[in-house]
Amino acid sequence: MCRLGAAFALLAGCQTSLHAEGSSAGVQEFDPQAFPGYVVDDVVVPVPSEVFSVLDKLGEPNWRQEIRKLEMPSTGDRTLLALMFGTVVAEGFVAVQAEDRQSVQDIGREVINLSKNLGLSKSVLPHAQAILDAADRDDWSSIRKEFDRTQKTVQDQMEKMKDADLSQCVSLGGWLRGTTTVTSIITKSFSADRAELLNQPMLVEHFIAAISKMPEGTRKHGQIVKILAGLRDVLARMESAVDGFSHESVEKIGGVCGSLLTEIRTGK
């Protein structure tokens, strides 16, 4: 979703009425190019648990194996902090999937640390406390909900402070962490159904477009430059997977996302 909090819609076209006509029993067709109304130029990025829940239905992934130890470097670089924040929240979703209380608590504390560095601790503390309290009760659904709330609160605050680019960085970091986990699981137990979960070109296009709209300073940030190159690579692989993703293409996508993640987490 557009996080500018501003008036924002695109008129896609007005020359024809909505192209929605019956073509077969119960089926209608829709041509977005001939859409006569407003296109809400806004993308809601799925949280990692939306994909994780499908992977759970397709098998029994070893979620504990997917948890990564958090060793975030100390930095005052807000772009990097926002990227890190997104990855940490996504790590929280992995820990919830693994039902790993200790990891959730560690992640909750890291959320507090990062929010302090971002100057957002006042808004985040209630959520972080709720995460820690729910972890004591092994209340996984509440923790999952609270991670989603935490991310939304942080992004709302960033938008209020006219830091929409940082808000996008939070989404980007989260998507990179989530996709690294998804590709790792698919690679370990490949199937076409699992691999199809990577068919997300619209999200990647959204991130590429979001980067192009960032202020020049952010756009030229070392991490963002690398992320943009990585996203273009990933998009090309997604678009070329017309007949489905091969094991190799899943590994490649995972490799790109994993490398970017490592660079964010090491601050390099």
Add this chain to the structure above:
Amino acid sequence: MNLNLTFRRRSLLASACALALAMVGPATATVDDAHSFAMEAAQSFVDQGFIVREDYWNGEVKSGVKLMVRHQLFKGNEYAFWLGTANDGVDLELKIYDDKGKSIEMDRKVDKNSMYASVRVNPPKTGTYTLVFSLKSHTEKSVFWALAYGYR
């Protein structure tokens, strides 16, 4: 068309709040009220195990004008979308199309007071889907709306 659409997000409000707002006239209706009604629609789904996302779309739109939202869905999940309005006497329409422009089979329900509509869908493939919706008021020139979703 130069109507501005404003997009903001707000925390969930309790159903009781939404009910109270139902008695407030359109003059004081807001996009937040529309979201409250969408959340009222979500309540029965939550009872069935749906997880409601915190993020959502909302705004104000000219009555009857169609809106389009693109969204990523994952095959294997069941999704529910809740369209809420803060205005009385509104006809709500909501349809979902796949990336080829084919309409997707879905279960659609509208509440008796027409303050919200819900659809549930099992995406046949993982990919980008298009939601097309409109809110046609019998009395107002423009209406407030909110579209939220959940999955299980």
